Amino acid sequence: MMNAENKMLKVMVICNDGRSDAWINLLRSQVSDLYMLKAGRCRKFTPDDPEGLAIPHSQLPKTVNALLFHSSDMKLWENIQVEADYTFEFNTPGTPQPKPGVIPIYRQTFPYFAIKPSDVDELLAFIVTPQQAYPTICQPVLTPDLLSALATLCQGYLVMENNPSIKVCTQPSWWLEGIGLLQQGKLDQYACQEMLMCLKEEWTITKKPDASHDGLDRLLANLLIKQSDSYKVISRSVSSQVVVDAYGNLREALGICIQSDATCMAKFEDYTSGKVPVSIFAIRGSFLATATAIVLAMRSSTERHLLELGAVDALPNTFYKSTLVVAESQVTCLPTLRSQGFSGAILVLSTETFPVLKQKYRVLRFGQGSHDALTIPFTLADLHSKANNLVPIEQENLRLFQNELKAFKHLYEREIIPCLQRLEQPGTDLKLATEEVAIIVEKMKAETPVACHSVITIEDETLQIQHHLRKALHRLERQESLNSTVCYLKAIFEQWYKLVRSAAGENLKLAS
């Protein structure tokens, strides 16, 4: 039912996909005028007209009280010039970047539309009577990595508790190992303190009431106890009710919309089915990556290891074919691991989707099916389906990547730069220089074939690097406008170098 205060509210939703309908369903009965802009068409809804009426753009109001737009459809809003008192932005994983004058909604909207009627009530109340604190759905999570890690462990527990043969997850040590606090039976005191501080800050800064995290506090009290300035692992098993309550708090905080624990989570049999890798690795330093690895490893007798970067030489042989779970902040380590022969699949845990991530990190583009990303927060069903579809990288793709990493620096610094310098010197023997360039080009094609297939734009022409090189060589052979040809060659070599260097990253350590 519509509140008396909401009677005069005008709200507009801009989104090209089905999420606009989800918003309309929630808002329709709550506000007096509701506008929807979808696929270039406008519709107006009122409490009396739930079907809505198509209206031309000219009939849109000049101002509205609140405007909600999908990040990808921002252009639609820019075209219609409607002013709003409050503007809210939402996106798929619930991670819009802060923008001036726009309030982000930190809730997942796809595949789960994690906005509930109570959230809408809170949002409208905020519009009617502005308060200092934003509505709950607009409050950011300060420690998504830690909260998501705990949520993943809770989901793992709830799936596994149905299976009487697996009791490991009821032990506090399993939980503490899962968030990387317990290593080889030894509790990391500093890490424990840091984790508890992080959680305290999370509740204080986001102004969460005690009731919103008491379940989680109870879970932590079942895992750790502080005795005379040091933390100790509790030897009692963790009960199911404690986990259910903690998971409820985490779902609320992260905005994971799950209808019910029982229906949405995969059954144990489903969960343990599928191709399971020999071992699962995670790189130390991310709560979520370690938690995800331990939950994945629980599916069968899969081994699970934590990887210390810098100690790659001491790794077991199974590592090279295992699945590696990493947080986005750890992706920069991947070129080094690949150069050292790691041919396993890689699952990146990030707030961004895989198409966005692969644009940022070239290492993730070497072999479809061997790299994927899981958008956080995620459910175990999502994790299960992603992990099942991952395959180790094929040896050709690995070799192509390794060859690029090995060759590019030497080739650029020792051969390309001196060759370009000689070309620029007056009185150079052009025939000899052309031969030298031809040899360099051939080496580039042999050692970095993927980079040579990459498309770049030079002089308004978009071609593969190898075709640009061929064109430049023809120009050199014909000895036409030498200066511009040298500039052209320089631009090609620089773009090639930039491309391969971007794949290698700053921290590349090649295998000896």
Next chain:
Amino acid sequence: MANLRILILEDDELWLARHKLRLMEAGFDCYATQDAKEAIKAAKIDPTIKFVLLDEILYVTPFPLKEEERELQRWQGHGVIREITAQRADIQFIVISAAPQIESDKQEGDKHVFRQETAKLRRRQGVIDIVHKVDIEESPDETYGWIIDLLKRSQITTKAEVITPKIIIGLGFSKETHEAIAEQMEIPKRQFLPISPLLKQSGSRILNEFWQRAEEKSVFLEMPGSKRLDHLKAIKPNSSAFQILSFLALQAEKQANVLIQEKDYQHSSRHSKKTISVEADVDALERQDFAYGYGEDGRKGLRSGVQIEGKVDQSSPLKVAVHRLSQQLHRLNLGPARQLFNYEENGYRPSFELGIVVYAIRPTKVS
């Protein structure tokens, strides 16, 4: 051409259409795809597919406009060949390479990394040739004509006759001597000159003379249906492998019995570990009962005071060398190691062809 399909795998749809059109015009039935996974599946389940025309580097299709959005497919050309040949050893491949080949004398020598890479690819099982896209662009009729001819020829040869690979011993001479030899033979000057016309003219004595005078000796490999000779650098002129191959090649050119026996092979002994074998003059079970017993811990062991005498197992030096050579040639895709030499008439007969050519040493190599 009934019951014959050509599988075309190419990620670029324009090239795919181009290949398909040309082959269909030539009367071939084609199965064209941009997806490596689909190609592997098709080749495994469709017995009519006998040839595959495939690209080396494969991106996920459709190609996005931005380079940052492009991603490599799970399998590249090499991987597709590996996956298919694992189940279908009868399929032959022609690799269409996108990398332009720069035609000039200047890239000869050891810096020829790219050509070496191409040569490696050509030695893969089932690969009958590499065709460069630049060749298709520059002379489409001629290059497609070559591909079609290759497909038709391979189709006939697989049915009618067996074309075996050929190992060729190359005798390297300076450019001037090479030109003089070409003139003497009255044949057009080419990089590799067959020696057989000379033998017909002057008899086999000249062969020994050439052999002695050669400034350099190398081993080359010619695969069926291929246009080029690959230099097998792994076989050095002072190795036992070279000794065997050169003896057999000389026999082949002299049209003598192409067979190598123990007496034809000069073995230089190595300080190798000698194996001890127990003499078999007594019954094995009797010997075991006498020599071995069970200890208090239930373990079987040699009885105290018993010593087993043995003799050194003298295996044939030629047999060892032939075995090693077979393994080496197997790695070069000549065929299964056990089928490369047949033991007959107390000697080893090769199942591949052999020959001798004369070639000009590159100026860079003449010091």
